[in-house]
Amino acid sequence: MTCFRPLALAVLWLIAVPASPGLAGTLEASVGPLKVEEMADRLHEPWGLAFLPDGGFLVTERGGALWRFEAGGSRVQVTGTPQVWAYGQGGLLDVMVPRDFATSREVFLSYAKPQEGGAGTALAVGRLNDAGDGLDDVRVLFEMTPGGARPQHFGSRIVEGPQGHLFLTIGERGHAELAQDLQRHNGTVIRLNRDGSVPQDNPFRGQAGAQPEIWSYGHRNPQGLALAPDGRLWAVEHGAMGGDELNLIEPGVNYGWPVIAYGRHYDGTKIGIGTEAEGMAQPVHFWDPSIAPSGLAIYSGALWPDWAGHAVIGSLKFDYIAVLDLADGSEEGLRSRETGRVRDVREAPDGTLWFLSVKRGGVFRIRPAGTP
Amino acid sequence: MTCFRPLALAVLWLIAVPASPGLAGTLEASVGPLKVEEMADRLHEPWGLAFLPDGGFLVTERGGALWRFEAGGSRVQVTGTPQVWAYGQGGLLDVMVPRDFATSREVFLSYAKPQEGGAGTALAVGRLNDAGDGLDDVRVLFEMTPGGARPQHFGSRIVEGPQGHLFLTIGERGHAELAQDLQRHNGTVIRLNRDGSVPQDNPFRGQAGAQPEIWSYGHRNPQGLALAPDGRLWAVEHGAMGGDELNLIEPGVNYGWPVIAYGRHYDGTKIGIGTEAEGMAQPVHFWDPSIAPSGLAIYSGALWPDWAGHAVIGSLKFDYIAVLDLADGSEEGLRSRETGRVRDVREAPDGTLWFLSVKRGGVFRIRPAGTP
Numbered sequence: 184m185t186c187f188r189p190l191a192l193a194v195l196w197l198i199a200v201p202a203s204p205g206l207a208g209t210l211e212a213s214v215g216p217l218k219v220e221e222m223a224d225r226l227h228e229p230w231g232l233a234f235l236p237d238g239g240f241l242v243t244e245r246g247g248a249l250w251r252f253e254a255g256g257s258r259v260q261v262t263g264t265p266q267v268w269a270y271g272q273g274g275l276l277d278v279m280v281p282r283d284f285a286t287s288r289e290v291f292l293s294y295a296k297p298q299e300g301g302a303g304t305a306l307a308v309g310r311l312n313d314a315g316d317g318l319d320d321v322r323v324l325f326e327m328t329p330g331g332a333r334p335q336h337f338g339s340r341i342v343e344g345p346q347g348h349l350f351l352t353i354g355e356r357g358h359a360e361l362a363q364d365l366q367r368h369n370g371t372v373i374r375l376n377r378d379g380s381v382p383q384d385n386p387f388r389g390q391a392g393a394q395p396e397i398w399s400y401g402h403r404n405p406q407g408l409a410l411a412p413d414g415r416l417w418a419v420e421h422g423a424m425g426g427d428e429l430n431l432i433e434p435g436v437n438y439g440w441p442v443i444a445y446g447r448h449y450d451g452t453k454i455g456i457g458t459e460a461e462g463m464a465q466p467v468h469f470w471d472p473s474i475a476p477s478g479l480a481i482y483s484g485a486l487w488p489d490w491a492g493h494a495v496i497g498s499l500k501f502d503y504i505a506v507l508d509l510a511d512g513s514e515e516g517l518r519s520r521e522t523g524r525v526r527d528v529r530e531a532p533d534g535t536l537w538f539l540s541v542k543r544g545g546v547f548r549i550r551p552a553g554t555p
Numbered sequence: 556m557t558c559f560r561p562l563a564l565a566v567l568w569l570i571a572v573p574a575s576p577g578l579a580g581t582l583e584a585s586v587g588p589l590k591v592e593e594m595a596d597r598l599h600e601p602w603g604l605a606f607l608p609d610g611g612f613l614v615t616e617r618g619g620a621l622w623r624f625e626a627g628g629s630r631v632q633v634t635g636t637p638q639v640w641a642y643g644q645g646g647l648l649d650v651m652v653p654r655d656f657a658t659s660r661e662v663f664l665s666y667a668k669p670q671e672g673g674a675g676t677a678l679a680v681g682r683l684n685d686a687g688d689g690l691d692d693v694r695v696l697f698e699m700t701p702g703g704a705r706p707q708h709f710g711s712r713i714v715e716g717p718q719g720h721l722f723l724t725i726g727e728r729g730h731a732e733l734a735q736d737l738q739r740h741n742g743t744v745i746r747l748n749r750d751g752s753v754p755q756d757n758p759f760r761g762q763a764g765a766q767p768e769i770w771s772y773g774h775r776n777p778q779g780l781a782l783a784p785d786g787r788l789w790a791v792e793h794g795a796m797g798g799d800e801l802n803l804i805e806p807g808v809n810y811g812w813p814v815i816a817y818g819r820h821y822d823g824t825k826i827g828i829g830t831e832a833e834g835m836a837q838p839v840h841f842w843d844p845s846i847a848p849s850g851l852a853i854y855s856g857a858l859w860p861d862w863a864g865h866a867v868i869g870s871l872k873f874d875y876i877a878v879l880d881l882a883d884g885s886e887e888g889l890r891s892r893e894t895g896r897v898r899d900v901r902e903a904p905d906g907t908l909w910f911l912s913v914k915r916g917g918v919f920r921i922r923p924a925g926t927p
Contacts, residue, residue: 224672225672225673225704227640227642227704228642244669246640246641246646246669247619247638247640247641247669248638248640248669249638258671260638260670262638263638264638266620266632266634266635266636267618267619267641268616268618268620269618269619269641269642270599270618270641274618274619274641297616297619298632299630300597301599332597332599
């Protein structure tokens with residue numbers, strides 16, 4: 184794998200020009216003029232976004248609430264969600280609507296599940312009732328065991344794999360060393376069957392002393408996970424200072440944290456043994472300075488063919504959306520007054536790009552300017 | 556009503572002498588030597604405590620979890636609790652077990668209920684299942700409408716009245732002026748029938764422009780509510796600087812916030828028009844400096860006859876428990892290494908005093924030293 188050293192000077196900063204305040208901003212991008220529209224407001228720490236086949240969408244708030252927005256704009260609270268542990272970075276986190284939702288009505292949620300003395304990253308599923316205001320038959324499919332008392336690094340993005348497996352990212356919960364311990368779920372991407380059971384072909388299944396759910400390990404805090412149109416799985420993770428990473432996720436691979444890293448500790452000291460080691464994968468891209476990446480989409484829509492296969496990543500730190508060309512590592516930055524602390528980025532079924540802003544407490548859509 | 560100006564010098568500070576560390580401390584009180592024992596640990600921001608008839612007890616964590624502890628010490632998570640809005644002071648708050656629990660299995664919970672753009676103080680009820688690990692048939696009995704976006708002053712203590720009514724305290728949610736507005740639930744004590752309906756004899760029922768649930772108003776943030784053995788209802792509330800209050804709660808009464816108050820704003824400026832006004836009740840006691848009172852019990856047990864009818868109050872600010880003689884306003888302070896940020900105080904069926912410590916993350920019991 185190649186590591187593209189990012190060229191800070193090469194980033195194109197595209198600043199939105201306020202058009203009709205409170206409604207939409209516009210920005211000039213390499214693909215032409217874009218419009219940023221507010222699709223939902225008055226949300227507190229929105230964390231995850233998922234589209235429904237009827238044109239509506241679901242949004243989680245970290246503090247515990249799940250909201251359903253109808254295509255027309257009205258909002259409904261969805262009750263029956265699991266009890267969460269809402270401290271620090273913990274709470275209700277990602278939401279995923281599977282491809283068969285129209286028939287299954289299933290909705291998947293990741294969250295910090297209360298445990299004795301703390302919480303563990305967990306994955307639950309429930310069926311959205313006919314009224315669309317409650318989840319029925321909620322079941323816990325997976326629970327990190329044990330979790331821990333620290334309120335950080337829950338990871339928590341959910342992706343439905345090409346064959347219907349469930350992938351979930353789990354952060355190392357503030358215990359870096361556990362990301363190298365296969366007996367623990369800390370710092371891993373896990374893979375489950377749709378019913379929560381462990382697939383026969385998981386890489387560590389049957390290996391003594393290893394958790395069978397683990398698909399990859401050595402992660403710090405992966406808060407972006409996305410499937411590319413070619414079926415490959417990508418993740419972004421928060422690294423130490425100067426070491427945020429984009430990784431191509433492959434089974435059984437060790438991504439090195441905290442033995443190797445491009446970042447430094449926040450006190451400036453070196454991490455582990457350096458930037459590379461035998462048996463540990465290199466990132467495809469890293470960010471120095473760190474951008475605090477959260478949310479990831481690999482663009483596959485028809486609206487912007489020039490961005491096909493590009494990684495679209497939210498930045499919690501620099502208030503922008505990075506569009507990264509995976510072919511050459513060049514990055515284009517989309518920034519408008521709406522892109523404050525971007526928590527999640529998703530491609531909608533119609534090819535528009537949607538994102539959640541923590542600062543604005545809203546859901547926004549980016550579309551070509553000029554289209555209705 | 557009399558207002559006892561507290562004499563800071565008269566407070567007896569009773570400091571615990573560590574005995575067997577991690578197990579129990581002892582302290583000398585006016586009623587003799589006391590033992591402080593840890594009944595549960597590893598809790599994050601415990602908020603409410605309620606006893607079950609089998610010797611067990613329930614504890615809420617503000618972040619969203621409800622735990623059941625068995626008499627033998629083991630703990631079980633109780634699922635099925637309502638979705639909460641866990642920001643700032645909001646989250647899962649009080650828990651109340653009614654007198655008919657053995658037959659009804661009902662458990663009442665107060666919490667910050669997510670609403671569009673924020674949350675409102677709410678009261679829900681559910682039935683504890685036979686396994687004691689889940690609530691069934693959870694129903695919302697009351698929801699403050701509208702709530703608000705500010706994450707403070709939810710109030711939220713629940714008391715079962717002498718005739719089975721439900722009393723709930725509601726803070727003014729950071730909007731002081733609304734505590735004088737009978738059209739709003741901010742800054743009130745409300746009274747409901749057991750099923751959530753409004754009692755016929757509520758003081759403002761039928762009054763145009765008034766919320767019928769209101770029992771008393773003009774409160775700031777009442778976080779302690781208790782029934783005395785004589786059937787009278789008492790509340791403690793967080794005032795402004797130097798104005799925490801103990802009030803005898805009577806129907807239709809206006810307790811004056813923010814028109815009259817003994818406290819000052821935190822910038823030192825005067826509040827409202829002074830300390831008294833026609834048509835507004837005086838507190839029975841106020842604390843200057845403020846102690847940040849949370850949790851209240853009116854002692855009625857047989858263990859300490861000298862404390863009969865005394866108000867027992869937790870202090871979040873000075874890390875002690877106040878035992879207040881309502882006859883003369885004198886205060887005795889109970890302080891041990893366990894009394895860090897006391898969030899709730901309850902009298903157990905056997906007359907021991909129990910409390911929750913935020914700093915220690917635990918449940919503690921005070922009993923006479925020397926008893927087994």
